[in-house]
Amino acid sequence: MAARSAAVFAVALTLAGCGGSQVGGGKPVAFAAHSLDGSRPVSTVELRGKPVLLTTWATWCTACRAELPQVERLYERDKARGLQVVAVNVNGEGVSFRARELISGLGLTMPVWSDPDDRFSARFRAIGVPTSVLLDAAGRVVRIWQGGIDPGNRETVAVVERVLAGKNA
Amino acid sequence: MRIRTRPASRWALVGVAAAVAAAAAVSAGLAGVSGTRGDPSLRGVSKPVVVATAKTASFISAVSDTRRNRVYATWSISFSNNPDTRVYVAASTDGGRTFAKPVWLARDNGAGQSVVRVDGNGRVWATWTHYDLKHEDLLDPKQKYSNPSWQELAYSDDAGRTWSRPVDVPADHGLRHGSAFGALAVSPSGKKVSVFWIDYLPVFDPRVKPAGRDAGTYLAATSVDGGKSFGPVRKIVQTGCVCCEPFGLSLDGRTALLFRGWQKATVKHDLRDIKLTVAVPGGGWTAPVSVHDDHFLLHHCPSVGPAGAVDRAGLLHVAWWTGATGRAGYWYAIRGTDGTFGTPVEIEAHPSAPNENNATITLDGNGTVWTATVGHGDFAANGNVDTSPNQALVYTITGSGKPRLVKAATVDGSYPQLAAVPGAVVEVWANAGRLLARRLEVR
Numbered sequence A: 001m002a003a004r005s006a007a008v009f010a011v012a013l014t015l016a017g018c019g020g021s022q023v024g025g026g027k028p029v030a031f032a033a034h035s036l037d038g039s040r041p042v043s044t045v046e047l048r049g050k051p052v053l054l055t056t057w058a059t060w061c062t063a064c065r066a067e068l069p070q071v072e073r074l075y076e077r078d079k080a081r082g083l084q085v086v087a088v089n090v091n092g093e094g095v096s097f098r099a100r101e102l103i104s105g106l107g108l109t110m111p112v113w114s115d116p117d118d119r120f121s122a123r124f125r126a127i128g129v130p131t132s133v134l135l136d137a138a139g140r141v142v143r144i145w146q147g148g149i150d151p152g153n154r155e156t157v158a159v160v161e162r163v164l165a166g167k168n169a
Numbered sequence B: 001m002r003i004r005t006r007p008a009s010r011w012a013l014v015g016v017a018a019a020v021a022a023a024a025a026v027s028a029g030l031a032g033v034s035g036t037r038g039d040p041s042l043r044g045v046s047k048p049v050v051v052a053t054a055k056t057a058s059f060i061s062a063v064s065d066t067r068r069n070r071v072y073a074t075w076s077i078s079f080s081n082n083p084d085t086r087v088y089v090a091a092s093t094d095g096g097r098t099f100a101k102p103v104w105l106a107r108d109n110g111a112g113q114s115v116v117r118v119d120g121n122g123r124v125w126a127t128w129t130h131y132d133l134k135h136e137d138l139l140d141p142k143q144k145y146s147n148p149s150w151q152e153l154a155y156s157d158d159a160g161r162t163w164s165r166p167v168d169v170p171a172d173h174g175l176r177h178g179s180a181f182g183a184l185a186v187s188p189s190g191k192k193v194s195v196f197w198i199d200y201l202p203v204f205d206p207r208v209k210p211a212g213r214d215a216g217t218y219l220a221a222t223s224v225d226g227g228k229s230f231g232p233v234r235k236i237v238q239t240g241c242v243c244c245e246p247f248g249l250s251l252d253g254r255t256a257l258l259f260r261g262w263q264k265a266t267v268k269h270d271l272r273d274i275k276l277t278v279a280v281p282g283g284g285w286t287a288p289v290s291v292h293d294d295h296f297l298l299h300h301c302p303s304v305g306p307a308g309a310v311d312r313a314g315l316l317h318v319a320w321w322t323g324a325t326g327r328a329g330y331w332y333a334i335r336g337t338d339g340t341f342g343t344p345v346e347i348e349a350h351p352s353a354p355n356e357n358n359a360t361i362t363l364d365g366n367g368t369v370w371t372a373t374v375g376h377g378d379f380a381a382n383g384n385v386d387t388s389p390n391q392a393l394v395y396t397i398t399g400s401g402k403p404r405l406v407k408a409a410t411v412d413g414s415y416p417q418l419a420a421v422p423g424a425v426v427e428v429w430a431n432a433g434r435l436l437a438r439r440l441e442v443r
Helices: A002-015 A062-081 A097-105 A121-123 A154-164 B009-020 B210-214
Strands: A032-036 A041-043 A050-058 A083-087 A112-114 A132-137 A141-146 B033-035 B042-046 B051-052 B059-066 B068-079 B085-094 B112-116 B124-131 B149-156 B167-169 B179-186 B193-199 B215-223 B234-241 B247-251 B254-262 B274-280 B307-310 B316-322 B327-334 B345-349 B360-363 B369-374 B393-398 B404-405 B414-423 B423-432 B434-442
Touching: A002 A112, A002 B404, A032 A121, A032 B042, A041 A062, A050 A062, A050 A121, A062 A083, A062 A154, A121 A132, A121 B345, A141 A154, B033 B345, B033 B404, B042 B234, B051 B085, B051 B254, B059 B414, B059 B423, B068 B112, B068 B124, B068 B414, B068 B434, B112 B167, B112 B179, B124 B193, B149 B179, B149 B193, B193 B234, B234 B254, B234 B274, B247 B307, B247 B369, B254 B307, B254 B316, B316 B360, B316 B369, B345 B369, B345 B393, B345 B404, B360 B414, B369 B414, B393 B423
Parallel strands: A050 A083, A083 A112, B085 B112, B179 B247, B307 B360
Antiparallel strands: A032 A041, A032 A112, A050 A132, A132 A141, B033 B042, B042 B434, B051 B434, B059 B068, B068 B085, B112 B124, B124 B149, B149 B167, B179 B193, B193 B215, B215 B234, B247 B254, B254 B274, B307 B316, B316 B327, B327 B345, B360 B369, B369 B393, B393 B404, B414 B423, B423 B434
């Protein structure tokens, strides 16, 4: 019994933090939200043609405050090479003044979308915040990082490089 | 949505609850109520009433005072052009048919994450996190989004129309005090009032090791004189989720807290299962026990916490979401009189995390369990933008232990909350910038 539990646990550990292959089944997917000020609808369909990294955050998500600057650095590093990065705010109340202060305080320059109904989680089967999703230029899900992305991770770098090279990693 | 059930061993307990519960006579008129043929627990659904226009409402919750046929809803709002945040309470004194104009609690411009409870005398209690907007960040003056904060507590003896002057909890907080995700438990007599919160200071303190920042420490202060004074702040749990709402309640005459745990599993992953701790005489708390060992592994914020309800037989009913591999979904379990939890039942396979407050549970006058969460549209990957709205999904769990989606109660919206009153379960939810409420008339 203990051995079986250990095996299940090991499988669970392996699967946690991976995923994405079943989302979309290799076909393009689309995710819609609102612009930072909530004034206009936006979607990943508009971004097709170049890879897109989406990452969720909320003001109550303490881990996001550590992750967002790292994602910003990834954005700064690779935007000229065609990587589009969007921080998706999932606060239920939308992007409030306090959320804007956080954006400002962290010095974020990447685009920020507002998703107050947290449709992101349903779309990409996210099990928490932050979750990062990499779409290829065609809008297909390449990788989902449950719990956020570590841009310095060697495997993460390899996945991003492959997508930037036009290969669906 | 598909529903899968699993064998349960403790469903006799539900039968006990049902037997103990008095059958409520439904005498109310059904004007504006649509029929619901085919839903055994549901006699009809009333037309929604607008509780509030609140485009930025979040952290919505609702409770009932069943004896007095009252419902209280509370929520937070924020603004896009200034740092203010406020909390509101709206009351219904006619079982959810109408709601009074919402009351802005304490006219506090630095308030959020409110929670409301009702004691046996009908006194309504509210706690919320107060942010000191006059002062800079807790630790880093360059940042302005983590102001000093603490809990405040107030009560109302006139069905939420007027409120007492709020008291600070703890009273001796300083400007280096950080509080978030408060919870509240009130004894039936109203004498014992416990306020819970997560200590946010270590979360932001760069001197604290990462593991210490990841784990939330739940603190509590308890009053035994009806909120006039509070005992010392107690550290009750050091392994809680820092970003998930806990749920306070009175259980077996004791104060209890349901919460999402945090336990280091590997370098990258933490166990995030639901736990229960109960106060013991002398000021201590029991070691947290798992509602179920889901083995939900995640490093960061699952966001949604558990919800609980105690039936007339004293049994605790818990609903929660887990993202555990192979069992991601919305679940339900009962804690028996021996203090152990029975085999959980999956209410709904739910592969993605519901956001803030999307767990709720209550029992109607017949002893039937009602629970709700948010559902999403059909996300078939066709490459197009999906514009289907979220749906507030309501389920009942009958004496046989099988959960059943009450299709007639499905409605567009998010953050559903349920509160039982005589003859009905009142649902409060958010949709299109409004808080709405309606009665689900119990058959």
